[in-house]
Amino acid sequence: MPAAVVRCPLLLRRHPAAALRRSFSSSGMRSVRRAAGGGSQGRSPAYRGLLLDAGGTLLQLAQPVAETYATLGRPYGVMKSKEYIMQGFKRAFSAPWPKTLRYQGDGRPFWRIVVAEATDCTNSDYFEEVYQYYAHGDAWRLPDGAYRTLRDLKDAGVKLAVVSNFDTRLRKLLKDLNVSNMFDAIVVSSEVGYEKPAPEIFKIALEQIGVEASNAVHVGDDETADKAGANAIGLECWLWGEDVKEFSEIQRRIVAKGSR
Template sequence: MPAAAAARGPLLLLRRQPAPGLAVIRRSFSSPYSGMRCASAAAGGRERRSSPAYDGLLLDAGGTLLQLARPVAKTYASLGRRYGVSKREENIMEGFKRAFSASWPKTLRYQGDGRPFWRIVVAEATDCTDNDYFEEVYQYYAHGDAWRLPAGAYKMLRDLKNAGVKLAVVSNFDTRLRKLLKDLHVSDMFDAIVVSSEVGHEKPAPEIFKIALDQIGVEASKAVHVGDDETADKAGANAIGLECWLWGEDVKTFSEIQDRILTRLPQ
């Protein structure tokens, strides 16, 4: 074979034989958008949007979001020993409840720091009017260590916030509340913190609920309030068309609250 032909031999063979896997390559390009359609459909399934059942959650503080780290009567008794408090814990608790159920002559029970009201409660519960004792009790409850969050509360707040639900505290409380929420690392979770001693209205007054709803920008019909008092929380909220779940009755865990709020509704 001439040298020129020998040199062209491999090229001729390549021309005569189809490229390996060419049919497979052709098939893969026969429908250039088929794979994209499949990927798009899968992505579309993942990205389908749905909305929570409620746009806003209002939460009571004391007795709902904030729970005592230990029983109030035990704290009053232990702190009162060096001040001469000798009442039994059950009797302290009776006096405590008696003070709370008594009518309050002023518009607000919690004015400013709440000391006038709490001074009466401590004296009624313990029969001790020593000012140093009262201040020790008062300061004890001004720190987060005296309180705790119920199981699942922090997770619920975090997950609802991530889901776009607006969150607010609506509480009959004194000026210590903001610090307590900060101590317990939840104050930044809330879009609004509405405290009766600051806004001049106490539950069940409709104004305090309206203030909270205005601050989070949610209508009453699209929000729910959770609290532990039949009159202050449920009757007050219902009066302005705001649904209310009673803590310990309608809902018993914060995971249950989360599940009910995040129940998906088709858009």
């Protein structure tokens, strides 16, 4: 799935979020970890801090953008093909944004343009339905092994932070997916006034978790926003989908064998 698509905070809904949340419950994951012999016993972290991108890395879409836009749009007369919608979405998402921040506050001005460009529909009720859909955890999922990896790294003493170009819906989404309490810091561009690749947003996250750039790693899915931005301040970055493809791989690379 294209990186731009994965980062979109506006997708389909009708997904069994309750079952998803139950599957990621803390007690359940602890039981799985004990049965599998997981955890951090006998291991010491190679890094003291992990910074994670949200959309496209920690948060994955439950359904493709075009499918969501098309399904929600039918009652409003949206009859465009999924291919047409996807092309319009990519075009609008990647276009230069005239303002300092793409995601200001709740991000509605930006997303209103994206939805209209993708579907040729400017109906306010349609936009609001799409927008609200992506404000709920049902529209998103965690990658396989993400919850367990976060828990094990936290148990090993690794400081965890989310560093994301996102609007104000992000905190609720993390809470809906039962991972917000895993993080020592959640740094959202619309709240701090900086967007990746600006060095300030990474520095804020590192300061909040109390870890130096040389002793932390960032994982994200964008070559410019994540990798170039992190590397500019001496922060190592692994690209999701290229350098690491599973959360269990992130854990293996962070936690080195040896005594704690």
